[in-house]
Structures are given as structure tokens and as C-alpha cells.
Amino acid sequence: MISFKKFHHFRKDPATRDKNSEVSLSPKDFIQPFFLVEGSEIYRKISSDCPLFHFSVDTALKEIEKLLHLGIDKILLFGVTEKEFKDEQATYATSPSNPVYLAIKAIKKNFPNITIMTDICICPYTSHGHCGIVEGQKILNDKTLPILAKMALFHAEAGADYVSPSAMMDGQVLAIRQELDKHKFSNVKIMSYSIKYASSFYGPFRDTINSSPSFGDRRTYQMDPRNASQALDEFRADVEEKADVFIVKPAHTYLDILYKIHQHSPKALLCAYQVSGEYMMLHASAQQGYLDLNQAVTEVFHAFKRSGAQWIITYDGSRYWSEK
Numbered sequence: 001m002i003s004f005k006k007f008h009h010f011r012k013d014p015a016t017r018d019k020n021s022e023v024s025l026s027p028k029d030f031i032q033p034f035f036l037v038e039g040s041e042i043y044r045k046i047s048s049d050c051p052l053f054h055f056s057v058d059t060a061l062k063e064i065e066k067l068l069h070l071g072i073d074k075i076l077l078f079g080v081t082e083k084e085f086k087d088e089q090a091t092y093a094t095s096p097s098n099p100v101y102l103a104i105k106a107i108k109k110n111f112p113n114i115t116i117m118t119d120i121c122i123c124p125y126t127s128h129g130h131c132g133i134v135e136g137q138k139i140l141n142d143k144t145l146p147i148l149a150k151m152a153l154f155h156a157e158a159g160a161d162y163v164s165p166s167a168m169m170d171g172q173v174l175a176i177r178q179e180l181d182k183h184k185f186s187n188v189k190i191m192s193y194s195i196k197y198a199s200s201f202y203g204p205f206r207d208t209i210n211s212s213p214s215f216g217d218r219r220t221y222q223m224d225p226r227n228a229s230q231a232l233d234e235f236r237a238d239v240e241e242k243a244d245v246f247i248v249k250p251a252h253t254y255l256d257i258l259y260k261i262h263q264h265s266p267k268a269l270l271c272a273y274q275v276s277g278e279y280m281m282l283h284a285s286a287q288q289g290y291l292d293l294n295q296a297v298t299e300v301f302h303a304f305k306r307s308g309a310q311w312i313i314t315y316d317g318s319r320y321w322s323e324k
């Protein structure tokens with residue numbers, strides 16, 4: 001007689017399923033990105049079918065009030081710049097009229113309890129769209145580091161709680177940590193994009209901030225999707241350089257990487273970044289009637305938690321929790 005194990009009793013009703021669930025979601029797990037532009041009263045979709053928005057500082061403040069009511073208390077700020085303000089040295093990254101700088105100050109003043117995180121990369125501000133300083137066709141890692149450090153200090157002085165280097169320059173966390181400590185900002189934390197793959201899923205984001213590279217691609221500095229072992233090395237390097245939070249990005253296609261790092265260091269605070277193209281796949285499918293957006297994103301967010309993420313960066317947080 002063949003005997004078999006019985007599992008259905010784990011699933012027989014909602015209460016039993018809840019009791020057997022190993023992960024859950026809270027608005028406190030979520031980080032809401034903002035794309036900030038100069039001006040006022042701006043709240044616009046970047047294109048009719050893409051639900052990513054540009055905000056000016058005033059409209060961002062209104063949106064943040066809504067987020068706080070929903071229980072979302074962490075935001076990640078990105079700058080968007082007009083072509084005429086971009087140059088080879090990304091000067092606008094540390095300009096006092098940069099909307100990120102102005103937003104940090106205004107948000108801190110109006111909502112002292114929200115956690116402000118800022119993206120540290122020069123691609124929104126470089127004329128060539130690369131994340132590093134360029135000479136000929138080459139990306140100059142070491143020449144980029146002081147600029148990232150200066151940008152981080154600029155945000156710290158304005159009141160950022162976390163700075164979040166995404167340029168994938170070697171040594172970026174160390175350079176930023178040293179600069180912050182030197183200027184008595186040891187309290188400002190670093191959420192590093194530790195693992196960032198050269199991915200085709202960043203398309204809608206690049207359209208949003210107009211940062212596609214004018215030549216080549218980002219494969220000389222972002223990770224190769226065919227390699228997993230370097231992810232652990234990148235993570236360890238960021239631990240040594242004293243990062244506080246570690247992002248894995250993209251998340252959907254790299255759950256193996258997230259899980260691997262979680263297994264290696266169960267106590268590290270890991271963050272899954274559901275990038276723009278990943279979110280748009282679900283959003284567009286839902287629009288076409290192929291799936292239910294809430295059910296699909298719930299399943300994906302649970303997968304992030306199951307794989308070891310404590311925090312989730314997604315463009316869908318505000319919509320998701322307001323429809324709950």
C-alpha cells in the first residue's frame with residue numbers, strides 16, 4: 001500500500017492558512033520613490049499608460065501627507081533635470097536649486113518623523129547619461145567617488161536620513177561614509193544598491209528621468225546577469241565599507257540572489273527593489289485584463305519577504321495601501 005502525506009488540512013480555511021503563513025506585509029516595509037522636478041503644482045504622469053509621476057516639491061508634500069495616513073513612512077527621492085542643466089561633471093547634483101535638495105528641507109520641516117532616503121547617482125545630471133565621470137568612452141571610477149561623496153554630504157546637510165548610492169562605482173560606500181563622518185554626519189545612514197544588475201527592466205525609469213546613456217550601456221559597471229557569485233562579494237564589500245541597508249535590484253528576476261545573501265547573513269537588513277519595468281509588466285498585464293493587479297503584487301511582495309527582504313521599494317506602495 002502506498003501511503004502519502006496529507007497537506008490539505010494546512011489550507012482548509014482562511015484562519016488556518018493565516019496561521020501557517022510565514023511572512024506578512026505592513027506599510028512600514030514599503031519605501032515610496034518620488035521623482036522631483038523644479039517648479040510648482042506639478043503632478044504629472046510621464047506618459048498616459050505609465051503610472052510613474054513627476055512631482056514638484058509642493059505636490060510631493062501633499063502626497064507625503066497621504067502616505068503617512070496610510071502608514072508608509074519611508075520615501076526615496078530622485079531628481080529630474082532638464083537637458084540644459086546637465087553637464088559632464090553633473091554640477092546640478094549639488095546645486096541649491098536642485099529639487100531634491102529643496103524637497104529634503106521642506107519635508108523635514110513639515111514631516112519630521114518621515115524617513116528621507118535619497119538616491120546618490122549622477123546619471124540624472126550628466127550630459128552623457130552615465131553614472132560616472134566619462135573620459136572618451138571610459139567610465140572613471142575613482143574620479144566619480146568624490147562627486148558621489150559631495151552629493152551625499154549635500155543631502156545630509158539638508159536633512160536626509162539615509163543616502164542611497166546607486167552608481168555602482170567600486171568604493172562608493174566607503175567614500176560616502178568617510179565624507180559623512182568627517183563632517184559629523186555619522187548619524188546619517190547608507191542604504192547601498194549593493195547588488196545592481198545591468199538590466200533591461202530599468203527602461204520606464206530612464207524615460208522618467210531622461211537618463212538613458214547617450215553612448216554605450218551600463219554593462220562596464222553594473223553586474224552581469226550571468227554571474228551570481230560576485231553578488232556575495234559585492235555584498236561583503238559593502239558590509240566592510242559600512243553600509244547599513246543592502247538593496248538587491250532588480251528583484252523579480254534576482255530572488256535567488258536575495259535568498260543567497262539572506263542565507264549568508266540572516267541579520268543584514270535587505271531591501272528588494274521592484275524596478276520600473278518589473279512593475280510595468282504587472283501593471284500592463286492588469287490593464288489588459290490578464291491578471292488582477294492587487295493579487296499579483298501581493299504575491300510578488302510576499303515572495304520578496306519569503307526570500308529575505310525586510311524592506312520593499314516599489315512604485316505601487318501608495319496605490320496598494322490605499323486600496324487595501
Ligand code: PBG
Binds near residue numbers: 123167202204277
Ligand atoms: C540610477 C538608478 C536607476 C534606477 C535606480 N537608480 C537607473 C539605472 O541604473 O539605469 C532604476 C530604477 C527602476 O528602473 O525603477 N543609477
